[in-house]
Amino acid sequence: MIISSEPNKTCSTVAVTRCDDYQSDKIAEAVERQFSLLGGLERFISKGDTVLLKPNFIVACPRGQAAVTDPAVILAVAKLVKDFGGRPFVGDSPAWSNMAKCVSDLELEKPLKKLGVPFKQLNKSKRYKIAGSSIGISRVALDADKIINLPKFKAHQQVVATFAVKNMFGAVCGKEKVFWHFAKGKSHDNFCRMLIGIYQLFNPVLSIVDGVVAMEGMGPINGSPKPLGFLVGSDDPVACEVICCELIDFKPDELPIIQTAKRIGFGCSDLSRIKVVGDDYSDFVCRDFQLAEQRPLNYSLGHVCKSVSKQLVILAKAALNCDR
Numbered sequence: 001m002i003i004s005s006e007p008n009k010t011c012s013t014v015a016v017t018r019c020d021d022y023q024s025d026k027i028a029e030a031v032e033r034q035f036s037l038l039g040g041l042e043r044f045i046s047k048g049d050t051v052l053l054k055p056n057f058i059v060a061c062p063r064g065q066a067a068v069t070d071p072a073v074i075l076a077v078a079k080l081v082k083d084f085g086g087r088p089f090v091g092d093s094p095a096w097s098n099m100a101k102c103v104s105d106l107e108l109e110k111p112l113k114k115l116g117v118p119f120k121q122l123n124k125s126k127r128y129k130i131a132g133s134s135i136g137i138s139r140v141a142l143d144a145d146k147i148i149n150l151p152k153f154k155a156h157q158q159v160v161a162t163f164a165v166k167n168m169f170g171a172v173c174g175k176e177k178v179f180w181h182f183a184k185g186k187s188h189d190n191f192c193r194m195l196i197g198i199y200q201l202f203n204p205v206l207s208i209v210d211g212v213v214a215m216e217g218m219g220p221i222n223g224s225p226k227p228l229g230f231l232v233g234s235d236d237p238v239a240c241e242v243i244c245c246e247l248i249d250f251k252p253d254e255l256p257i258i259q260t261a262k263r264i265g266f267g268c269s270d271l272s273r274i275k276v277v278g279d280d281y282s283d284f285v286c287r288d289f290q291l292a293e294q295r296p297l298n299y300s301l302g303h304v305c306k307s308v309s310k311q312l313v314i315l316a317k318a319a320l321n322c323d324r
Contacts (some may be wrong), residue, residue, distance in 0.1 A: 010275040011268035012239035013038060016247075017231045018279040019212050022063075022072040027212070031076040034208055034233040037277045044205040044235070045146045047085030052144035053077055054122075054204070055090065056152040056167050059221050060097035060105045066215040066225035069150045071106045073210045073231070077148060078117045091140060092170045093122040095177055096221070125173040130197035131190070135180065141171040141202065149204040149237070153211035153228065153244060154219040157292040159188065159256050162220060163244040164207040164237035166257065168199045185298025192260035199237060200266070207240050208233040211247065216290040228286055230279075238267025239274045246271070247281060248289035 015037040019030035035041045045051055055069035063070050074090060081088040090112065094102050099121045103109050112119060125136035141147065151167035158181075159166065169177060184191045209232040217223035230247060234240040238261045245252040252258045252269060262269045 009273050011270065011273040012234060012236035013275045013277060014232060014234040014236070014239050014243045016243065016276055016278040016281055017233075018229055018281075018284070019231060020227075020229050022070050022212060024072055024076070027070075027072040028076045028079070030231050031073065031080065031208070033278065034231055035080065035206075038206070038233060038235070041080060041084050044148070045081065045084065045086050049086045049145040050143070051081050051086045051088045052141055052147045053081070053088050053090045053150055054141070054147055054167060054170065055092055055150045056154075056170065056220075057092040057094045057099065057102040058096060058170070059094060060101040061221075063106055064225065066213050066223070067152070067154070067219075067221050068102065068106065069152045069210045070212065071108045071111070073150060073208070073212070074108070075111055075115065077150060077208065078112070078115055081148070082115055082117065086146075088117050089144075090117065090119040091122045091138075091144075093138060093173055093177075094170075095175075122171050123173055125176070128201060130201060131184070131194040133180075133183070133194070135194070135198070136173045136176045137198070137201065138171045138173050147202050147204040149207040151207065151209050153209050153214035153232075155214075155216050155223055155290065155292045156219050157295045158185075158297045159192070160291060160294065161244070161248075161250070161255060162257075163209050163232070164234075164240040165192075165199050165261075166195050167207075168202050168204065169195055171202060172198065182298060185296070188256040188297060189260050189263070191297055192257050193264065195257065196261060196264065196266050204237075206233060206235050207237050209240060209244055211244065214248075214289075218292050223292065224290075226286070226289060229284060230281065236267050238269050242269055242271055242274060243276060247285060249285050249287045250289070250291070 122138035
């Protein structure tokens with residue numbers, strides 16, 4: 001575990017909490033320790049705040065597939081926020097489904113209803129100038145007083161791996177996300193500048209990465225579950241990404257998002273200046289984590305059209321099932 005011995009040189013703090021599985025009591029303890037280690041929930045939200053909990057709901061699938069943030073993590077954070085006096089809601093704009101189908105497949109609807117926590121589709125687009133382009137951002141997300149980012153620890157076929165930063169790309173409305181792969185995907189730097197710009201616009205108060213069971217191989221959807229046993233949290237998403245790289249014995253400088261962040265001076269990418277608090281992970285580093293074979297970042301126009309058509313079919317089927 002990296003602990004800075006010179007506090008004046010520390011630029012960011014990252015909390016690492018060990019958790020072997022998704023049993024509710026274990027996850028609750030690990031999540032609670034995340035907030036405690038980073039200064040307490042009161043450091044991040046105030047009573048009465050509307051708080052968006054932004055998971056990774058890229059596709060409607062069972063939790064065992066490890067493509068999405070596990071329900072246990074979402075529920076543990078929602079309960080803490082609710083008990084504190086905040087008003088949490090769960091929201092995303094899934095690339096390959098909608099919130100209702102994702103919540104249903106994860107069997108989340110009843111637990112959320114029991115907590116009194118709604119879920120919302122991140123829609124109602126509003127244009128913002130980001131990285132030189134006008135991008136449609138969800139007003140539902142923008143209207144939240146605070147955002148807690150709850151990404152999934154995953155290998156990725158186009159950007160090597162995703163931890164904290166890219167999850168906020170999910171607040172770009174609907175299939176516009178596919179278009180930006182087409183428009184910005186000619187270089188990793190352009191695409192990552194956009195991702196960072198979106199993150200900065202929303203400025204989540206905290207990111208907690210679900211790495212209890214990660215996804216290795218052909219992520220972000222078609223990979224395999226890989227037990228890691230950690231939650232990783234920070235108010236600095238880049239420092240969070242650096243420590244996630246450490247957990248799988250991957251050089252942070254080889255991650256496109258960290259490369260771009262370093263180039264533009266966003267976040268702390270210097271490992272020696274990151275203070276890690278919580279559990280020692282040195283004996284638990286995963287040295288056989290399988291990364292994805294890399295594919296082109298930019299989509300062709302044909303791929304964009306095909307993707308939009310496929311999504312329309314998925315949404316039509318979901319609406320039909322709801323009407324039955």
